[in-house]
Amino acid sequence: MKHPVIGTVKNNRWLTPNIFELMVAFPDHSMEIKPGQFVELQCQGNHPVYLNRPFSPFMIRHQDWYFLIQNKGKGTNNLSHLQPGDKITMLSPLGKPFLPPTADNKILLIAGGVGLAPIYYYISHYLPLYPKLSITLLHGTSFEEDKIELPGYLDVLQYYFHADQSASQTNSNLFQYYQTLPKIDFDTAFVCGPLPMMRAFSRYFTKENRIHFVSLEMMMACGLGFCKGCSISTSDGMKSVCSDGPVFDGSELDWNLL
Amino acid sequence: MNQLSTNIGSLTLANPIVPASGTIGYGLELSEWMDLNELGAILTKSITLLPKKGNPQPRLFEIELGLMNSIGLENQGWPQFVSEIYPFISSLKTLKWVSIAGSAVSEYVELLSKLQDFQLDAVEINVSCPNVKKGGVPFCFHIPSLKELLKAVKKVNPVTKIIKISLESPPITDICHMIEDEGFSAVCIGNTVRGLVIDLEKQKPYFSNQIAGMSGPAIKPIALRAVWEVYQSGIKIPIIGCGGIRSVKDVLEFILAGATCVEVGSANLIDPTTMSTIIRDLMKYCEQNQLTLQKLIGLAHRKE
Known part of the structure; x- marks a missing residue:
């Protein structure tokens, strides 16, 4: 039986003007979470919010979990003010993970902003298991100052970073940048970031018949598959982002409705 | 009989804790x-005859001490009840309630x-749904519509039937007596x-259906008042209290105000072990105070 776990904040620091890294120690060593899955976090804070907030871990080292969080609203602002020693409640693991690689796969990982969290966790989780993996990482942010220094594996990745603030609801600068790059050979692509960015890549990959998965973000009430608050329409009927996803085969999504 | 047991019609629940429909899927x-099986009864999300896609996004809005939702009864209709929901709930030992x-x-x-x-213990009839024939006014807001519905469904299926009404049903005591x-x-x-939310950027209602349903601790005093008034009006059938319950204290307030059992709703979305915790705490409370739950029902109305 799963149960909520209580962790202790060990560190909380701003990595960029908008993004902070929250480090929490959870005592339960047996907890496992696969890349692409997420957790729901709840903290009291000065201005408690009613609902939990969903995040994918950025990195897990022993019992220390690192979360990459963009300061966007009341919930994330509460989390940004947590101090070492503060307690936090977590529901985990939630949702369906990314498809695991096979030993010598060529993987293209595409991250926009804090969409880097599950993407980097994929790298740090699978590279030690499959050292022959060939990974290309493409990371985009709106501002140069939001670039996150990768904690490791830079020497074994093909890594591209692009900052451009001209993105809008209908255009993805990261996709435009991708098209200027030399052709990247890959078996499977995983994409996580703002909706216009995922839409641009997914439409292109679908047209090119490339296997690709996206990790969707949607406002959730439970994250547990209880409430249907985060439902989307797909070619296979209505799906809950929290429990049927958040990882979806991009070619099965109706991007016009998202 | 245990200290927490309670009765709805001919049914005996091992304890008064039931999930509110729609807050745990079908379990x-x-x-x-x-x-x-710890629950007094399992209660499914409402099923409709035909599949319903539900409302477009956005479906959720967080408020102080609660949330607003506009899900629109998304469900896969009768075929899913037969193929998935019933096989699952029938494997449980607790009472099986279905919302329609x-x-x-x-x-x-x-x-x-x-x-x-199908072998069910009770059916909860959700009468807050828009009545298409009356221009979408919910059955429970239009007394003639509600009366027509009640008269039509009472003769069908001898199963125990529970009518779930809105807290805003006009005058709530009259409606309960009619039921x-x-x-x-x-x-x-x-x-x-x-409730309503206005999107300031768009200068329009935030939800596509404009009006959405508010739940959570923010509505608890309203629900508690409604239970109190209905109990005080001398109703004989059991009242199931629902609205913003998240702790054993909330449950005790509803029971003392006159509820026979309670439904726990949005609290399940935040901590899926809430109902389990409440049942444990309720047992502790009754043991420590050496009393049975049944003795507490409506006790806050005593005159001395």
Whole structure:
């Protein structure tokens, strides 16, 4: 039986003007979470919010979990003010993970902003298991100052970073940048970031018949598959982002409705 | 008989804790977090005859001490009840309750009639749904519509029937007495409270249906007041209290105000072990105070 776990904040620091890294120690060593899955976090804070907030871990080292969080609203602002020693409640693991690689796969990982969290966790989780993996990482942010220094594996990745603030609801600068790059050979692509960015890549990959998965973000009430608050329409009927996803085969999504 | 047992019609619940319809799906996902057999009864998300896609996004809005939702009864209709929901709930040992919803009297009647072939302990009839024939006014806001619905469904299927009304049903005591007079087993008070959010950027309502349902601790005093008034009005059938319950203290308030059992709703979304915790705490409370739950029902109305 799963149960909520209580962790202790060990560190909380701003990595960029908008993004902070929250480090929490959870005592339960047996907890496992696969890349692409997420957790729901709840903290009291000065201005408690009613609902939990969903995040994918950025990195897990022993019992220390690192979360990459963009300061966007009341919930994330509460989390940004947590101090070492503060307690936090977590529901985990939630949702369906990314498809695991096979030993010598060529993987293209595409991250926009804090969409880097599950993407980097994929790298740090699978590279030690499959050292022959060939990974290309493409990371985009709106501002140069939001670039996150990768904690490791830079020497074994093909890594591209692009900052451009001209993105809008209908255009993805990261996709435009991708098209200027030399052709990247890959078996499977995983994409996580703002909706216009995922839409641009997914439409292109679908047209090119490339296997690709996206990790969707949607406002959730439970994250547990209880409430249907985060439902989307797909070619296979209505799906809950929290429990049927958040990882979806991009070619099965109706991007016009998202 | 244990200290927490309580009765709805001919049914005996081992304890008064039931999930509010729609807050645990049909229970499968919750079973990863708690033993569903601990519950007084399992209650499914409302099923409709035909599949419903529900409302477009956005469906959720967080408020102080609660949330607003505009889900629109998304469900896969009768075929899913037969193929997935019933096989799952029938494997449980606790009481099996199913919630039904419809947009016309005939839909409720047909669902109830189909449900006769299944072994269920109770059906909760959600009458807060828009009545398509009356321009979408919810059944429970239009007394003639509600009366027509009650008269039509009471004769179909001898199963225990619970009517779930809105906290805003006009005058709530009259409606509850009407439900009692028509011979129903219990009344559930109540569903979400209607509310509105304006999107300041778009200068338009945030939800595509404009009005959405508000739930959570923010509505608890309203629900508690409604239970109090209905109990005080001398109703004989059991009242199921629902609205913003998240702790044993909340449960005790509802029981003391006159509820026979309670439904826990949005609290399940935040901590899926809430109901399990409440049942444990309730048992502790009754043991420490050496009393049975039944003795507490409506006790706050005593005159001395």
